[in-house]
Amino acid sequence: MHPQIIKDKPGSCPICGMDLVKRSVTGEKVNDVTLNDLLRPSNQYVLSRIPTVHSQLRDEPVEITTYGFITYDTRQVGTVSSNTAGRIEKLYVKFRYQKVSKGQKIMDIYSPELLTAQQNLLFLLQHDADNQVLISAARQKLLLLGMSNQQLDQVIKSGKPVFTVSIYSAYNGHIHESSAEEGMQPKVQAGMKDVSVLTEELPLKEGMYVTKGQNLFIIYNPSKAWAVLNIFSGQAGMVKVGDKVRIAPETAPGKDFRASINFIEPFYRPDSKTTTARVYFDNPGMGIPIGSQVKGTIFSGARSARWLPEEAVLTLGLDKVVFIKKEDAFIAHKIEAGIVNNHLIQVLNGLSENDEVAANAQYLVDSESFIKVKQ
Incomplete structure (x- = not known):
């Protein structure tokens, strides 16, 4: 029989004479895919049976991960200065960062001015002992020039002036030269690569002259420190003073501790465009070295919003896209997203509670095409 011979009723083949066989169609009818579905562009519509999810409105505790460093608490910084002009006769600190x-x-x-003031006081005591006004003024002048009450009493008792006055530290901490104010800034971490700068001797030497009011040393107390955390601008609005935070030093993760945000700087630092938060804490025994890098986790409380799994949202540069299920296909749809927290992403705009989206948007991306979103 010849297959090209087709008739609408039983008979025989006019070529070979064989009986015609009734033609039958096999297969199953497909009802869920239409020609329009197959002709849709693959970068806008995707046919798939991937599981779907809905955005959920709920309170989600927000944890913000930040990074920063440890620096000195500037509230504990003290200055050692000279109350009188003179020559350094004896220096008892020898190197940078020496503990005092x-x-x-x-x-x-040794100060000529101080020596003259002592001689004036002794002269008044010997020749005008009843003139308490001048004697009191002479005593006060010596105290203002840096002489202690103990030294002053010794001069009066001995009747002889002392040629040197001692300068004492009024603070606990580490010695820094007075020109090293940058020591409390994060840029010092880069400077620490130059070891010669850190290990060189102090600029002040015995025999050098100092002027009245000159700042000689700055003393930083490492037992009081700050953790300075950098917060990205998109998360800054969720952080406030008083939020709890967990600080974990990268050099010693086992020494993590809990504290609170104490201050948020109202400006951007020149080397960073992130908001800076300060965490004040006690650092006894310098348990965490100054300059250490730290990781902070800020607990900013629960936030009521619509949330989707992070895998359901596809990032296209500045745009966020989900695939909404429409009948038999998934359609790329642009949304406005907020923060990412615990593998959930906040949906600010673009989705309703009834929208059904693909649970994993990555599975619907064609590597040879670009996603096009209808505006």
């Missing part, structure tokens, strides 16, 4: 205690002697200074 409150009341410790820093240096001895």
Whole structure:
């Protein structure tokens, strides 16, 4: 029989004479895919049976991960200065970052002005002892020039002036030269690569002259420190003073501790365009070295919003896209997204509670095409 011979009723083949066989169609009828579905562009519509999810409105505790560093608490910074002009006779600190205690002697200074003031006081005591007004003024002048009450009493008792006056530290901490104010800034971390700068001797030497009011040293107390955390601008609005935070030093993760946000700087630092938050904490025994990098987790409380799994949202540069299920296909749809928290992404706009989206948007992306979103 020849297959090209087709008739609408039984008969025989006019070529070979064989009986015609009734033609039958096999297969199943497909009802869920139409020609329009197959002709849709693959970068706008995707045919798939991937599982779907809905955005959920609920309160989600927000945790913000930040990074920063440890620096000195500037509220604990003290200055050692000279109350009189003179020459350094004896220097008791020898190197940078030397530890000093409150009341410790820093240096001895010979001052002609101080010597003259002592001689004036002794002259008044010997020749005009009843003139308490002048004597009191002479005593006060010596105290203002840096002489302690103990030294002054010794001069009066001995009747002889002392040639040097001692300068004592009024603070506990580490010695820094007075020109190193940048030591409390994060840029010092880059400077620490130059070891010669850190290990060189102090600029002040015995025999050098100092002027009245000159700042000689700055003392930083490492037992009081700040954790300075950098917060991205998109998350800054969720952080406020008083929020709890967990700080974990990268050099010693086992020394993590809990604290609170104490201050948020109202400006951007020149080397960073992130908001900076300060966490004040006690650092006894310098348990965490100054300059250490830290990781912070800020607990900013629960936030009521619509949330989707992070895998359901596709990032296209500045745009966020989900695939909404429409009948038999998934359609790329642009949304406005907020923060990402615990593998959930906040949906600010673009989705309703009834919209059904693909649970994993990555599975619907064709690597040879671009996603096009209808505006």
